[in-house]
Amino acid sequence: MSHSSTPLRFGVIGNPIAHSRSPAIHAQFAQQAGLSLSYERILAPLDDFTTCCMDFFQQQGGKGLNVTVPFKEQAYQLAAHNLSPRARHAAAVNTLWQDEHGAIHGCNTDGIGLCTDLIRLGHAPxxxxxxxxxxxxxxxxxxxxLLEQGCQQVHIINRTRSRAAALHTNLAEHAPEYSHRVSTGGLEDHAGDWDIVINASSSSMSAHAxxxxxxRFTAQALAYDMYYADxxxxxxxxxxxxxxxxxGLGMLVAQAAASFEIWNGYKPNIVPVLEHLRAQLAAEHR
Structure with a gap:
């Protein structure tokens, strides 16, 4: 691909946002693709996310936005008329873009990022x-x-078991063909032999497990934490x-790659970007 004379404009929006590694990740993707782009961190006011987004797209010529906490649900509402199936099931959006008619579209790439990383690790769902x-x-x-990828079973457990049950209920309403493969329970309902155990709770952020x-883990089982650290x-x-x-560092890079592909039609190689980011994390905490 040839370099464009005018950089394509992208960004990540959140509050807080200074910690985001997305600019460095997307800069490496752009280098792979031979694209000239700018990618900035955007600190949105907690009470004015929509105005901030629309200004980026309509006044600043922005092409796409990644969305992080606490705005994924608001992004879902902003793109409510043009949502991908994954966004509808997640009821949250982390990837926004504007089409040639000015309509805002939304997708959620977190799940495909996880699945891509599981496959990279040799543990396809x-x-x-x-x-x-x-x-x-x-x-x-x-x-x-995970269900799209053909897993045999997903058993969801949560300290408040009604929240786990609500996920199953939502799935049964929107994708009933998958509901028979999902079960739920409280945090204590975890007995069994598992091929993959995924921590999607916030426990590791507070250094608790x-x-x-x-x-019980099967012979080749994987324990996967969606949180990452050095x-x-x-x-x-x-x-x-x-x-x-x-x-979950590989998930972070893979979900970013899925966003990049949506926006630019190019699928980046996540491996060198992940290796660079892992080395950077280690260097920062020596």
């Missing part, structure tokens, strides 16, 4: 029994894509019996 810990937005964003004394997370440390363990 197809045919697997999966234990999903947590029933908040992170879990909601990945449930449908869910208490899962009855979990060292093994609390969840990874608590899953010492798992044959394989990983944090």
């Amino acid at each position: 197809e045919g697997k029994k999966i234990l999903l810990i947590g029933a908040g937005g992170a879990a909601r964003g990945v449930l449908f894509p 869910p208490d899962l004394p009855l979990v 060292r093994p997370t609390a969840f990874m440390l608590s899953c010492s019996a798992a044959p394989h363990r990983s944090d």
Whole structure:
């Protein structure tokens, strides 16, 4: 691809936003694609997300936005008339773009980012029994894509079991063909032999891990934390019996790559970007 004379304009919007690694990730994707683009961090007021987005698209010539906390649900409402199936199931949007007619479109790439990383790690969801810990937005964003990938079962557990049940109810309403492969329970309902155990709760952010004394891992099982850090997370440390363990840094890069592909029609190679980011994390915390 040839370099454009006028950089394409993209960004990530959130509050807070200074910590975002998205600009560095997308700069590497652009280099792979031979594209000239700018990608900025945008701090949106908590009470004026929509105005900030529309100014980016309509006044500043923006092509696409990634959306992070706490605005994914508001982004869903902004793109309500042009949502991808994944966004509808997640009830949240992390990728926005404007078409040639000025309409705002929304997708959620978190789930495909997770699935892409699981495949990279050699743990494709197809045919697997999966234990999903947590029933908040992170879990909601990945449930449908995991089922799309053909997993045998997803068992959702949460401290408040009614929240886990609500995820199943929502799935049954919007994708009834998958509902028979989903079960739910409280945090204590985790006994079984699992191929993949995914922590979609916020526990690792506070350096705590869910208490899962009855979990049994199959011979090649993976314990996967959607949170990432410069060292093994609390969840990874608590899953010492798992044959394989990983944090969510690969998911971060893969969901960004899915957004980049939506906007630019180019699928980046996530491996060198992930390796660079991992090295950067290690260097920052020496």
